Amino acid sequence: xxxxxxxxxxxxxxxxxxxxxxxxxxxxxxxxxxxxxxxxxxxxxxxxxxxxxxxxxxxxxxxxxxxxxxxxxxxxxxxxxxxxxxxxxxxxxxxxxxxxxxxxxxxxxxxxxxxxxxxxxxxxxxxxxxxxxxxxxxxxxxxxxxxxxxxxxxxxxxxxxxxxxxxxxxxxxxxxxxxxxxxxxxxxxxxxxxxxxxxxxxxxxxxxxxxxxxx
Numbered sequence: 474x475x476x477x478x479x480x481x482x483x484x485x486x487x488x489x490x491x492x493x494x495x496x497x498x499x500x501x502x503x504x505x506x507x508x509x510x511x512x513x514x515x516x517x518x519x520x521x522x523x524x525x526x527x528x529x530x531x532x533x534x535x536x537x538x539x540x541x542x543x544x545x546x547x548x549x550x551x552x553x554x555x556x557x558x559x560x561x562x563x564x565x566x567x568x569x570x571x572x573x574x575x576x577x578x579x580x581x582x583x584x585x586x587x588x589x590x591x592x593x594x595x596x597x598x599x600x601x602x603x604x605x606x607x608x609x610x611x612x613x614x615x616x617x618x619x620x621x622x623x624x625x626x627x628x629x630x631x632x633x634x635x636x637x638x639x640x641x642x643x644x645x646x647x648x649x650x651x652x653x654x655x656x657x658x659x660x661x662x663x664x665x666x667x668x669x670x671x672x673x674x675x676x677x678x679x680x681x682x683x684x685x686x687x688x
Contacts, residue, residue, distance in 0.1 A: 475538070478504055479524045485513050491566070495540055497525060506540035507561075509569045515542060530561065539565070545617040546573055552613070556605045558598060567591045575649045577614055580606050586632050590645040626652060626670045634670045643678060651677045 480499035485508075487493055495508045495516070506525060517523050525540040526547040539561060541547040546568060553564035567576060570591040579587040580603055588599035626634050638648045651674040655661050661673050 475527045475529055477524055477526045477544075478506075478540075479522065480504070481522055482516055482519050484519065485516060491562075495525070497523075497540070504538060506538040507565070508540040509565055511569050511572075512540065512542045537561075543573075548613070548617065549573060549577065549610075552606055552609060553602070556602050558601065563591075563593050563598075566593060571645050571649070575646065577610055578649075581610050581614070582628070583607065584631070584635075586635050586639075587645055587649070590639065626656075626667075627664075630667045630670065633667050634674070637667075637671050638674060638678075641675070647678060648674070 478497055478499050480497045483496040483498045483503055485493065485495050491510075493508050493510055493513045495506045495513070497504045497506060506527065508525070526542070526544050528539045528541070528547055528550060530537050530539070539547075539550065541550060550561075550564050550568060553559050553567060554561055567588075570576075571579060571587070575587075578584070583600075583603040585596060585599045585603070588594055588602065589596060594602075634652065635648055638651070639645075643651070652670070654677050655670065655673045659673055659677070661669060
């Protein structure tokens with residue numbers, strides 16, 4: 474089992490419409506790893522040494538390597554593909570749609586509306602992921618070294634706030650970050666109305682601070 478590889482970024486290529494392949498040169502050998510689009514944007518320039526955590530899967534006697542920026546991300550990937558009906562492509566898509574803490578939070582909180590923002594994840598699939606992984610992730614997140622953020626609207630209005638912001642074209646990452654900022658920095662109380670959360674979130678998302686965060 475290969476836990477991680479440390480080597481030089483040789484190249485990053487997009488294959489087809491979504492598969493991103495990183496070629497990492499390690500001691501004169503080139504390893505091809507499928508990675509998330511998010512990780513591709515975070516990689517150093519070609520020729521710079523980096524460490525990539527790996528997961529190897531063998532299909533039809535052919536080994537495939539998947540690469541991740543952290544051990545926690547790799548482990549969450551393994552949790553996802555353990556769910557019936559979730560393959561590697563869908564697991565990577567979920568990691569690309571939501572940042573690690575946000576994805577864990579969505580599963581633990583059974584936030585179906587957030588999970589179905591990933592292309593290919595329908596309501597039944599999202600419900601199955603929550604059913605099979607919620608208890609495991611509650612324990613796992615402690616050993617992984619991070620905790621799920623608690624900021625944001627209360628559960629009774631969260632869905633309405635999120636769906637309105639999604640309908641306006643904001644991404645899951647933008648919505649999650651904005652609601653956290655509105656809760657923690659702006660200090661909007663949890664008993665505020667749906668309209669108040671939406672108004673404050675849009676105001677933040679339209680600000681220069683939010684734009685710089687996205688960059």
